[in-house]
Amino acid sequence: MPRLAQFTLAALLLATLALAAPPGARAADFVIIDSTDSALAAGAVVSGGATLTVAAGAKVVLISDSGERKEVSGPFSGSLDGGGGGGGGKAGVASALSQLIAGRSASTNFVGATRSATASAPDSPYAIEPARADDHCAPPGGAPDLQRKPSRKSMKISLKHVASKAEANVKWPPGVAVIPWPGEVPLVDGDTYVAKIGRKSAKFVLHRVPEGLVSDAHRAVWMAEHGCEVQARMLIAAMR
Numbered sequence: 001m002p003r004l005a006q007f008t009l010a011a012l013l014l015a016t017l018a019l020a021a022p023p024g025a026r027a028a029d030f031v032i033i034d035s036t037d038s039a040l041a042a043g044a045v046v047s048g049g050a051t052l053t054v055a056a057g058a059k060v061v062l063i064s065d066s067g068e069r070k071e072v073s074g075p076f077s078g079s080l081d082g083g084g085g086g087g088g089g090k091a092g093v094a095s096a097l098s099q100l101i102a103g104r105s106a107s108t109n110f111v112g113a114t115r116s117a118t119a120s121a122p123d124s125p126y127a128i129e130p131a132r133a134d135d136h137c138a139p140p141g142g143a144p145d146l147q148r149k150p151s152r153k154s155m156k157i158s159l160k161h162v163a164s165k166a167e168a169n170v171k172w173p174p175g176v177a178v179i180p181w182p183g184e185v186p187l188v189d190g191d192t193y194v195a196k197i198g199r200k201s202a203k204f205v206l207h208r209v210p211e212g213l214v215s216d217a218h219r220a221v222w223m224a225e226h227g228c229e230v231q232a233r234m235l236i237a238a239m240r
Contacts, residue, residue: 029094030062030070030080033101034240037074043101045094046080053077061240065093067215069239096221100232123147125223125235126209127178130159130195133202135227140211140219143181148197150175158196161185162203172197 028048035042037058046052046062054060054074062070062080070080126139127147138144146157154174159182160167168182181187189208194201207226213219216235223232 028064028066028068030064031094031097031101032060032062033097033236034061035059043098045098048080050079051077052080063094063097063217063236063239067093067217093217093221096224097217097236100220100224100229101236103229123234124178125231125238128181128204128206130157130193130204131197131200131202133204135205135207137223137226137228137231138187138206138208140209140213143183143187145178145180147178148172150177155198158194159185160194161188162192162194163188 030046030048032040032042032044032046035058037055037060039053039055040058040060048064052060052072054072054076056075058074060072060074062072064070064080072080124145124147126137127145128136128138129148130146131148136144146159151172152174155172156169157172158167158169164186166185168184170179170182172179185193187206187208190205192203192205194203205227207223207228209219209222213222216239220232220235223229223235
């Protein structure tokens with residue numbers, strides 16, 4: 001075959017492959033959520049096509065736009081190449097996680113993105129502190145638990161759904177950190193609730209995490225967007 005014809009055929013083949021590639025295909029971004037390498041800080045975004053270098057003996061945990069978790073142990077130098085954010089991923093998840101991690105208090109580490117002083121370990125990202133007036137996120141497809149610091153005495157708690165006026169009055173046993181959400185009180189996305197524990201009262205808004213989100217990374221971003229940043233950081237910490 002003449003050289004010109006070979007060149008033309010090769011050009012046509014490359015053009016065909018380019019047209020066949022998925023529109024907007026790109027190397028997925030990753031965000032570092034945990035690192036023992038002093039040169040790689042949690043919250044840093046790494047392109048899937050870029051070279052990542054991890055020192056010998058160090059470990060780095062990353063999450064991609066698609067919610068894929070990667071753990072890299074050093075010595076390592078190479079590309080993560082996570083593809084185009086497949087598996088239901090979308091561009092910007094890693095960037096949103098990065099902003100969430102970077103927004104933590106400078107006085108605490110990432111794992112220390114804990115609840116207020118009213119809570120105690122172990123913490124669930126979906127447990128709700130009824131004494132804290134704030135936005136709270138409930139788990140997809142289920143009821144959240146209620147959580148508070150254990151008391152030496154039994155405490156009375158009243159939980160009311162403002163819109164329907166449905167209310168439950170239950171006892172919080174001594175020495176117990178977590179109790180189930182009372183079934184008499186409906187879980188309604190975006191609605192307001194009032195909790196009374198002893199003499200203290202707090203009003204909060206409930207957000208139900210959608211069931212269609214494909215990974216904990218996507219759920220954490222959604223939670224942060226709806227004001228549940230403390231819970232979102234705890235969910236990210238659970239992915240370490």
